[in-house]
Amino acid sequence: SQQGEEDPQALSIQEGENATMNCSYKTSINNLQWYRQNSGRGLVHLILIRSNEREKHSGRLRVTLDTSKKSSSLLITASRAADTASYFCATDTNNDMRFGAGTRLTVKP
């Protein structure tokens, strides 16, 4: 069954703006991961956040995790046209990964 649900389904912003994508899930998790996929290409891992962590940073990326609300957010600051892609959250429960449908981010130059 589907686990992660991203919100919004699509997001369009101007270069330089921040982009926030949210993910909600239903069951307890070991960790939550965010991936990026350029059209027709393979998935690229962005960040892994464990269930006992609340926030992680990697460059222009910031991920938060609220296990009480079963939700996570991915913030991309100072977006660039090259950030245009689909972003997926994936929940890891006992070696079983479940992906959401993704958020399609378009960054206009």
Place this chain on the structure above:
Amino acid sequence: EPEVTQTPSHQVTQMGQEVILRCVPISNHLYFYWYRQILGQKVEFLVSFYNNEISEKSEIFDDQFSVERPDGSNFTLKIRSTKLEDSAMYFCASARTDYNEQFFGPGTRLTVL
């Protein structure tokens, strides 16, 4: 930097034929996964594999699917009798441990005619 590789990049087959999709995981990784993504849809987990056996499988992974690690380097997904609805991108991934990030291959696009 080590990477997961997959062959072929594109496979076209006739309905009812068997296909084998191949993956070479990162050499010191112990956990292996297959996912699929039907065009325009979300990525779906198929199966995880550790210590030469299946750890977890989804409801998609029915009797027509099988996985194998025939030697120390390859990890294969076999679809016994392909259906039109098997057309999708198939991604292989590997991880060093079961709580580490998974590294994905570039995918094999399977087209069933």
